[in-house]
Each structure stands twice: as structure tokens, then as C-alpha cells.
Amino acid sequence: xxxxxxxxxxxxxxxxxxxxxxxxxxxxxxxxxxxxxxxxxxxxxxxxxxxxxxxxxxxxxxxxxxxxxxxxxxxxxxxxxxxxxxxxxxxxxxxxxxxxxxxxxxxxxxxxxxxxxxxxxxxxxxxxxxxxxxxxxxxxxxxxxxxxxxxxxxxxxxxxxxxxxxxxxxxxxxxxxxxxxxxxxxxxxxxxxxxxxxxxxxxxxxxxxxxxxxxxxxxxxxxxxxxxxxxxxxxxxxxxxxxxxxxxxxxxxxxxxxxxxxxxxxxxxxxxxxxxxxxxxxxxxxxxxxxxxxxxxxxxxxxxxxxxxxxxxxxxxxxxxxxxxxxxxxxxxxxxxxxxxxxxxxxxxxxxxxxxxxxxxxxxxxxxxxxxxxxxxxxxxxxxxxxxxxxxxxxxxxxxxxxxxxxxxxxxxxxxxxxxxxxxxxxxxxxxxxxxxxxxxxxxxxxxxxxxxxxxxxxxxxxxxxxxxxxxxxxxxxxxxxxxxxxxxxxxx
RNA sequence: GGCCCCAUCGUCCAGUGGUUUAGGACAUCGGUCUUUCAAGCCGAAAACCCGGGUUCGAAUCCCGGUGGGGUCACCA
Numbered sequence: 001x002x003x004x005x006x007x008x009x010x011x012x013x014x015x016x017x018x019x020x021x022x023x024x025x026x027x028x029x030x031x032x033x034x035x036x037x038x039x040x041x042x043x044x045x046x047x048x049x050x051x052x053x054x055x056x057x058x059x060x061x062x063x064x065x066x067x068x069x070x071x072x073x074x075x076x077x078x079x080x081x082x083x084x085x086x087x088x089x090x091x092x093x094x095x096x097x098x099x100x101x102x103x104x105x106x107x108x109x110x111x112x113x114x115x116x117x118x119x120x121x122x123x124x125x126x127x128x129x130x131x132x133x134x135x136x137x138x139x140x141x142x143x144x145x146x147x148x149x150x151x152x153x154x155x156x157x158x159x160x161x162x163x164x165x166x167x168x169x170x171x172x173x174x175x176x177x178x179x180x181x182x183x184x185x186x187x188x189x190x191x192x193x194x195x196x197x198x199x200x201x202x203x204x205x206x207x208x209x210x211x212x213x214x215x216x217x218x219x220x221x222x223x224x225x226x227x228x229x230x231x232x233x234x235x236x237x238x239x240x241x242x243x244x245x246x247x248x249x250x251x252x253x254x255x256x257x258x259x260x261x262x263x264x265x266x267x268x269x270x271x272x273x274x275x276x277x278x279x280x281x282x283x284x285x286x287x288x289x290x291x292x293x294x295x296x297x298x299x300x301x302x303x304x305x306x307x308x309x310x311x312x313x314x315x316x317x318x319x320x321x322x323x324x325x326x327x328x329x330x331x332x333x334x335x336x337x338x339x340x341x342x343x344x345x346x347x348x349x350x351x352x353x354x355x356x357x358x359x360x361x362x363x364x365x366x367x368x369x370x371x372x373x374x375x376x377x378x379x380x381x382x383x384x385x386x387x388x389x390x391x392x393x394x395x396x397x398x399x400x401x402x403x404x405x406x407x408x409x410x411x412x413x414x415x416x417x418x419x420x421x422x423x424x425x426x427x428x429x430x431x432x433x434x435x436x437x438x439x440x441x442x443x444x445x446x447x448x449x450x451x452x453x454x455x456x457x458x459x460x461x462x463x464x465x466x467x468x469x470x471x472x473x474x475x476x477x478x479x480x481x482x483x484x485x486x487x488x489x490x491x492x493x
Numbered sequence: 494g495g496c497c498c499c500a501u502c503g504u505c506c507a508g509u510g511g512u513u514u515a516g517g518a519c520a521u522c523g524g525u526c527u528u529u530c531a532a533g534c535c536g537a538a539a540a541c542c543c544g545g546g547u548u549c550g551a552a553u554c555c556c557g558g559u560g561g562g563g564u565c566a567c568c569a
Contacts, residue, residue: 009569044568109567116566125495126565151567169498178496178565186567193569217497217564240499240562247561275505278518282506286517305506308562312504315519325532368531378530444528456530 002034003207006060006067007197009041010052013258014059016311017212017242017250020276024239025210026065027277027299037204038070040081041197043190048083059259063269064292077204082196089191092199092229093152093184101228102184104150105132106143127180128153152185154225162220167208167237167301174220182221194218198225206234210301213238213308237301240280241308256313266339266372268327271320279309289322321370332366333359339372345383357382360466364458378457382466385475387453389482396455397446404483407450409436410443411476414469422465429461450479 006022008014014022029036038060042048057072069075079085096102105128116126133155135143143150156179164172184195191199201209216238226233244254256262262272270292277295278288282303290298324332337358340346346354361382362375369375381387389398397403413432417424433443444460451472457463464472 007569011569041569047568105567112567120494123494127495149567164497172497174497180565183567188567190567192567197569212563213498214563215569218569220497238498243562245504249562279505286507288506288518307499307506309506310504312519315505318519321532364531370531440528448529454529458530460528 001207002029002032003037003205004029004034004210005037005039005201005204005206006065007039007041007200007211008056009044009047010049010056011044011047012052013260014056015250015257016259016262016272016276019059019063019259019272020242020279021210021212021239022060022065023063023273023276024281024299024301024304026067027296028208028210028301029068030296031299034207035068036066037075037077037206038067038080039200039204040071041193042081042083043193043196045188045190053081055260059263062263063259063273065273082191082200085196085200086190088203089185089196089199090189093191093195096154096184096228097152099228100155102152102154103133104135104140105153105181105183106135106140106148106150107132108148125178128182130181133181149187151183151187153181154184154221154228156181156221156224162223164216164219164223164236166216166219167235168304168306169216169238172216172219174217179221179224184225194221195225198222198229198231201234202226202229202231208235208237210237210239213241237304239304240306242279243308243310245310245312247310250311262316264373266336266374266376267316267320268323268335268372270327271316271323274323275316275319279311280305280307289319289326317370324366324370324372324375329359329363329366333362336362336372336375339376340379340383343376343380345376345380364462364466368456368458381452381454385471389449389453389479390455393445393449393453393455397449398479398483400446403446404480406436406438406443407446407476407483408480410447411473411480414464414472414476417469420465420469420472422459422461425464426461446479447476451475 004025006025008018026036040053053071060067069077069080071080093102112128115129119126132153157176159176161173161175164174166172182194183192185191219236223233242250244250250257256265259272273292274290277290281299282305283290283295283298284303333355337346337350337355340358341348341350346358361379365375365379369378409432410429413428414425417428429443433440445455448457448460448463449455451463451467
């Protein structure tokens, strides 16, 4: 039975690297019919916060990466928050202390830092020198009397080496001499990452540890811990990192990096998941738009690349556009509604007519945008009259002296219509164009500008039908007046 | 700096000794369609980091170099 886990520390929002790690774990679990566990690694008291926990879980849910066991829903091997598992760690530490595999160290952080600095200056590796390994009882009493609170360190074997068998990278060998006696329990009684991770993965019966490559160098330490504790280690798979476009580790300054931000920009979870899956994984053939089911069916760790991947918002955006077009329109409307409400274009509980109108507007608009954020901008004039004419458009289509009269003629042609559907409007306009002996563009472009303020958008007749007769006439009147007032020379309106 | 990982178009991925004039996708540039834009379709440009081996033959195997990344905390 496959059991995997995603174990974020609640010290920030879920970023796309973490999201992809979660995704790979989720895909692996679902592919094998296994269990996906969510565990919160909140042993850093200063930085962890409940608010971050909530946000991470919210992001995960939004992406559709549901977990089977976790802090919010419990499970057979809980609790799933490390801060609630302290007794377990303490018991395990006692085991190690009893066996002599670990020992108390009374060095203070300041002393340690000073020695590290000294080692660095001398060009030596800044490793712990093991001076507390065999403290005599008298010395210990002195430290205690001085009020020192010890940490617990693990006694790493002097010689030899540990081999990490990685599903993605093969065997990686680490000499023990490059590992120092690392801390497993801080002086405040909380476990460190390496220790809590091992204890939990064992007690939670995790079979495969799938995590980012930055943890590869921690793995020999963890394997040592498995041995000292008498546990058999899980299988490891270190997936390549996701890098920023400048090839450095992803950071805040690289723009949108958290799942939350992409969500706010109007990316769809399906697209983000699909894009992230392709960052480092080859689905087996050249089709790149894959449903969740298809990804689950095809996923395997063997097909995960070893190379760090630079993420490319451009391709994500393209993919999002693909999803915007392929999803059922109703679905897109549902996702888009909050964005239109946030922009003040629709009321908060939207009336059914408003949703119906949004749907009609989105039908052509979604073909032309790549995110929901873009959709709002591209559709604004369908909801508000207070737009200005694009400067470029004015220069191009409002410059001709006869344009005001032309628009006025167009207005008259429309005014007589009883039915204002795209077909009727087009017929009226085509008739007018034939009558005036002018090409379509001559009337169409200025009309679009008058009606929307823009030079691009849905087909004009579709746009007119959507706007409806009243608004079309009013906007044409406005444009005619604007042109006749001579403002065309001054630029924008 | 020590240790570890990695190395194919600008980017993401194929390619696992001959089937390769190195394939696909995004982006770019042309063309086509068209009332604009987008989408679609057609096409172009674009890469095997370098040097040694091994082999009849190397993008593919080995070694070295270089480059990039990770990691060296009482963070995870």
C-alpha cells in the first residue's frame, strides 16, 4: 500500500514549487490507489502561523489536491501537526540517548557561531567539533548550574559512508566525515526538521518520500536516524527544483510565485496543475493538455526529469487560455463571476439576469483572453459606459472628417430596427454600406471604436447585439457629438 | 570554499550506440482565414557546453574541465 505525504511548514503561502511537489505526491498516490497525507511541519515557533496553515490548505483544495489524512480531517496515525506530536519525539529522543546514539550538547548558539566563523576564516569546513560528545558529569553540572539548556545531537559514526538510493537519481554516496553531529532536539524541547521528519514518516507509515531536490543532502542524515531508531527507511525520490527565469531559486521578487497570486490573477486551477505537471514530467507522448484523470493514469516517477526547470509564465498563460476555451461556458462563467464582482462590474449576489448577461458576454470574450483578469479588462465596456476612446484608435478611425456623418448614418440605420440580433444588425449595416458604396471596414472600425472605445474585440455585430439597441444608439450619439465638438484633434476622449 | 546533483533550441520536454537532415510545445518571425483581435491552419528561424577517450559508429557510454543549481542554522 502506497502512502505518501506533503509536509509544508506553515511559514508562508504555498508557492509553485511546493505546489508541484504536492502535485507529484498526489499523482503518485492516486495512480497507485494509495493514500495522500498532509502533515504540517510547524516546529519553528517563531515563523509558523495558523493563518499560513489555512492559506496553504486553501490553495491545495483550490488546486484540487485533496488529502486523505491531515490536520483538519484526522486519520489513523495523527495528529498531523508536528507541534501536537511532541511526546512522540521526546520518547524517541530518549531511546537514542539511552543507546548512546545521541548526546546532550551545552554549547550556546553564540559559541557555535563564533567557532563557525573562526573555521570559515581558517578555510576549514564550519562543522561542529564534537566537544560535548563525552562530557564528564562534573562539567555537565557546571553547565546546568550556569543555566544552560542543552540541545540533543546525534553521534554520527566517525568513518564510513551512507548511500542514498534515490528513485530519480540512483545511488548517491555521502562520506560520514562531511556530516557533523547534527542537532535533533532544540534547547526549547522541539525537534528539528531532520528528526521530526524521520519519526513522523515512520509512524505515519510513509512508503515513498517525494520531495524537492534541496532535501537530497539531508537524506543521509535521515537514513542514519532510521538506522539508529531501528526503522526501515522509505523509498526516496528527489524531484528537480523549479527555478526563476534568471535561473536562481524562486523568490518573492520574481513576481507571482504563490498559488494564491496566480489565483488572484485569474488563472484556472486546471491550467496551473497541468502546467506544473509538465514542469519536470513527461507524460509519454506529445499531447500536453491533459485532464486530471489522464495525468493520474500516466504518472510515474521514472518519467520525472533530473534537470532543474525554469518556469515560464508565458507558457502557463497560453495553457490557461486553452482551458478558458475548452471548459464548458457555464464553468467559465462561474469562475469569472467573482472577478467581475470584485471589479465592481456586477453586484455581489448577482441577479440571474446579470449572470445570463455575463455568460453571453463571455462567450466571445473568453476566446480572446488568457486569464480571467484579462477577461475583466476586455469586457469592461459591456458593463460601463464611462470608457474613453483609445488614442491609437482615434488616430486611425476618427481622423476622417466624414466619420461623424458616417456614424450618424449608421445610427439611423439601427434606430429603425425592431429586432436587434446580430443578424438584423449586420443586414442593416451591410445595406447601408452598399447604399453608400463603401467597404465594410470604413464603417465597422469607427463603429467599434464608438461603441467600445477599443480597436479590438469580438465581431462587431455580435458586440452590438450584446450591447443592445439603446446602448448602441446612445454610444453612437456620444461619439458623433464628441467628434463634432472637435475633440478629435486633441486626441483621446 | 567543502560536499552533492545536473548539463539537447531563449524556455519546458522527447531522444537511452546506427531508424536523426536531432522531434514536440511555449515564445519569436512569416503566410493563410477575417470587419479588428484572438483562436485555428501552414511555414521559418532556433539546441546536442568544451576537451579527451571507448567503438566500425556517439546527443546517447567513460574520464576531465567548464557552467548552472542545491546544501553546509537550536529554518524547514
